[in-house]
Amino acid sequence: MKQSYRYIIGALSLLAAMMMVPNGMAEAATARDNYRTYCAQCHGVNGSGGGVNTESMSVQPRDHTDAKGMSGLTDAKLKKAIAEGGLAVSKSVLMPPWRATFNDKELDALVGYLRELCKCSE
């Protein structure tokens, strides 16, 4: 009896471990997917600021591949800008708030993806 419990617990923890590893990877992939669906409208698919909407925008979106500009922003500031919008960080209202679209984890993953795009850290 005891032995079978041990087997079950062993199997369960293995399963949990198996689910944890790809989870991180899945999150990164989802962040990229989210970016290319929502943010690319303005920031462009490659993140360089040239989305299809930019032609009629009076303030141009930030170039997320610009390492110099992006390294000047902390992760916390990036997250605030994404969650609460440009106005919350004294930037243009054209940068919308996204906290109704993404949960906290997804917002963190987006910050991570921005760091990938700029190949920079704070």
Added chain:
Amino acid sequence: MGLRDKRMRLAGFGLLLFAIAVLFSAVSVGSALNVEAAGTAGATDLTESAISIKKGKIILKSRCGKCHAIKGPAATTLKDFKARKGPDLFYAGVKYNEEWLIKWLANPVPIRPAGFRYFKNIIVTEGSDDTVNWDALAEHVALTPDEAEMVAATLMTFMAYKGKVKKNALTEEPADAFMGEMNFDKFSGCLACHEIEPGYGGVTGPEVYTVAERLKPDFIYSYLKSPQSFDPKSMMPDKELGENFLQVLTKYMLSLEAPPDGEYDEGEEE
């Protein structure tokens, strides 16, 4: 009760079910084959409008369901959201004006300049801005005027989300055209994604110059207040608008007018 009685009853019941099934399939086959023959379905005691709603439903299922969700729910995962091929129609009755549906279904014109899912319609080149692939945009299937009327009648019965739409949301205070446009453009940044006239404004959202014709005012107000409560994965962000902005923006869009026929598409190509 004897065994025999039971069997007889069972057989009788079976026969009844069979008869009902035959009747139903006769009605639907009949209407699928001859959509124009409204009112001649006979045999049943359906009223004329009920018949046309039923015929509309058959058209929706057979010719529209592969691109439109005619039953809920909305997409809750990005994968599902991206896979959808047309706007959800399962809450059409709380969203669209019937008159507009009848007109548009028979004579559809583009609503979303860059297409329904813009990211499937763009050309991405390293080192330059993304551009819309205008040639890839497909024309929408058109119905005959009779079909359009039936389908519109059916769509108006799709009342999901009724509880999410605030009734009589707009105040009496009239729209202010100047402040409305200022708000739409400068204060709220809506122009980034929406055109207020052909060729002027963003291309990923639906144009808003025909919103008055297309959408119910209460729906517009409620959608602006929370796009995610209608479509959790919507590409439209919740701009966290206060009551005053909701009023001003809704009334502003309702005050816009579509340009004369034939001027829809121009100006976007360059």
